[in-house]
Amino acid sequence: MLSEDILYLPVRELGRRIRRRTLSPVALAESYLERSRQLGPRLNAWANLTPELALQRANAAEKEIAAGHYRGPLHGIPYALKDLVAVKGYPTTWGAPPFKDRKFDYNAAIVEKLNAAGAVLIGKAAMIELAGGLGYSNGSASLTGPARNPWNPECWTCGSSSGSGAVVSAGMAPWAIGSDTRGSIICPTTWCGISGMRPTWGRVSTQGAMTIAWSMDKLGPMARSADCCGLVLSVIGNDFHYAPSASSRKLRIGKLTNAWTRMAPGLESAIDGAVLAMEKGGAKVSDAAFPDGPFEDAAELTILMEAVSAFENMVHSGTCAQLVDPLGQINGYISEELGGADYLRVQRVRAILQKRVDQLFDQFDVLATAGSNTAAQPLVRGPRAAQNRPSTPREAEPAPPDNSQRAPDGVSSLCGLPALSVPCGFSAENLPYGIQFIGRAGNDHAVIEAAHRFQSLTDWHKRRPAIA
């Protein structure tokens, strides 16, 4: 097996070595698969590995590159795919017991793009059932049990891209695809100490991926660095090409003052330190505030109403009763009581809120705030653990709630804004903190550039957990 130092290399460096033929795609895939077999079960990180497919594609890449046909920066590079994206002929479980044996006879659009780029799928990453689409109470709500955090397996990874976070953080793949309807890339990215991006809504095709809410679902990369995210988004994104900026243009950063009503001790100073580093690096930093408005309520109601339509077959047939989580078992019945007139009212309010938020970006290139208001939370014993999943001795506890209408996941997801979270420090318990950069809708470049500049000034993203 290749050394951990190689397995933790960023995508750009892996690609460089593969192109120069100093690194074999086959050896790389075999090593990630072997590490996944060793560590994956300890972390509940994978839904399924796809070793035959991986080695077939890695061999093909090796031959093509040897023959002088290099497809680009993902050619021959392994990755993990959240198990809500269809891969022809392989299980796609959506993390939910009713679909544990289900296979599709087509590839999702994103898989076709990655195949064309020569990327090597090594497995489907575990996830919260239905990505939380019918609700969930805790991190045990998954066909594969609670994903455990590589920084401390007694802690959760966050969800719903829980497996994708664990896989990348533990060096079982250099990057992964996650999905984000309201925070499901940003939170596990933050808790797992990696770099992950929620692109602008619509930037990446969701065709062939499970739907929760058509107007809010996004697919995006989770990786070692912002630069890695940019490389991956260049392949999977529509009308997007990323190249690291050589510009010395002064980045205008708005430090959000009202995004969270409370924050874990130590996190605030980590964010202050991160912003100060950016300022010393040449950015112009000033305070910014999200405007007033029922952002969280509008986001939540939009998801509830679109999800109950997306999952209507499960609700009407009663197969939702087979879900792991007790809330997921009944939430569809409840959401059906929300009416069409309310859906339209929410969407009318949403259009106004979008304009209010967009005005912020006349002053700022990006907004900056914590990726989550805590570090990873512990898996706790409790009476609900047995209630939820008798075979699982522990349950994961969600983060302390934040009561603000302006929590950044709600605002930016409601408005379809891109965001990228990167590590910016550690708690006293050696758990990662993250800072997220949020950009104007369509300006995915800005969040990548901001995060990339931050990572050129710091090395938080180079730390790795002592999991092996």
Place this chain on the structure above:
Amino acid sequence: MWAGLATALSPSAPAAQGRGGGQAPLPPPDQSEVDAKFTDMVRKYGERLTEEQKTRARGVLGRHQRMLMRVREFPLENGDAPATELHLYAKGSRG
């Protein structure tokens, strides 16, 4: 407290949680709306639900109502269009 995480795609999603304790009762019209929705839900799906699930469902309906109340308070004018839009379709287009 965490059980109210209705559609929590990440666990820090706040709207549906954390507001359960110490709240004022719903105004009568809103409580009536919750009661009507609960009755309708039980009419449609009651045979599938335990008493414990029904109790939980009533609580979630109450939280939904508080969200609706805040959205309904937001002023709108006749011409304020929704964020959803029609995508025109013609054969051969990408729509």
